[in-house]
Amino acid sequence: MLNCRVNYIEKKLLGACVLFCICLLPPVAARAQQAREVDITLDPAKTQIRWTLGDVLHTVHGTFKLKSGSVHLDLQTGVMTGLLVADATSGESGNTARDQQMHQRILESSRYQTITFRPAHLKGSFDPTKDQPLTVDGVFNLHGQDHPLQLPVNVHPHSNEMSLATHFDVPYVQWGLKDPSTFILRVDKDVSIDIEATGQSKQ
Numbered sequence: 001m002l003n004c005r006v007n008y009i010e011k012k013l014l015g016a017c018v019l020f021c022i023c024l025l026p027p028v029a030a031r032a033q034q035a036r037e038v039d040i041t042l043d044p045a046k047t048q049i050r051w052t053l054g055d056v057l058h059t060v061h062g063t064f065k066l067k068s069g070s071v072h073l074d075l076q077t078g079v080m081t082g083l084l085v086a087d088a089t090s091g092e093s094g095n096t097a098r099d100q101q102m103h104q105r106i107l108e109s110s111r112y113q114t115i116t117f118r119p120a121h122l123k124g125s126f127d128p129t130k131d132q133p134l135t136v137d138g139v140f141n142l143h144g145q146d147h148p149l150q151l152p153v154n155v156h157p158h159s160n161e162m163s164l165a166t167h168f169d170v171p172y173v174q175w176g177l178k179d180p181s182t183f184i185l186r187v188d189k190d191v192s193i194d195i196e197a198t199g200q201s202k203q
Helices: 002-034 098-105
Strands: 037-043 050-052 061-075 080-092 114-123 132-142 145-158 161-170 193-201
Touching: 037 161, 061 114, 061 193, 080 098
Parallel strands: none
Antiparallel strands: 037 061, 037 193, 050 061, 050 193, 061 080, 080 114, 114 132, 132 145, 145 161, 161 193
8 A cells, every 4th residue: 555655656746747847848949949049239339440551651541430230140050141331431541631532532432322241151160158260251242342252250259248350351443443543652452451349149
């Protein structure tokens, strides 16, 4: 009789444990689903876009402002969607005459008011808890034309934020923009871009 009582209690306890585990499954599954995706929204106020152009006399430094930036990443496939938008009209180098020429003759920013990057795929695996170098394939749009571009990106996650940094060169003359060189002044045909950004990350 005692054995029957013990077996009954054990069965009841086992059933309760099974039921408890089943109740836990939906939240666990939901967390696993969320962990397969990452969303990053860049803060324009915490983003710096700097450009550098060399010439025979000195090096010109300037900036652009970020209008918006958001990226969605599927951690399993590496597929990325989203758009980073820089304000082409905000470009400046600290020299009014030079900036006027840049906007009117080179960028034609009154017509092409934005410069964008559209991420498409992440090479390698991304760990949202670690500092790491990554490579992003995407499409860079300048002066109204799309160009494939591969970006090296250094990632530094901290809390719910994520810092990103990249350096790349834009062959603007090769891509169809006017060469600002003159008979006296010769400038590089590539412009270097450095971006440091901070954004909110969500999994």
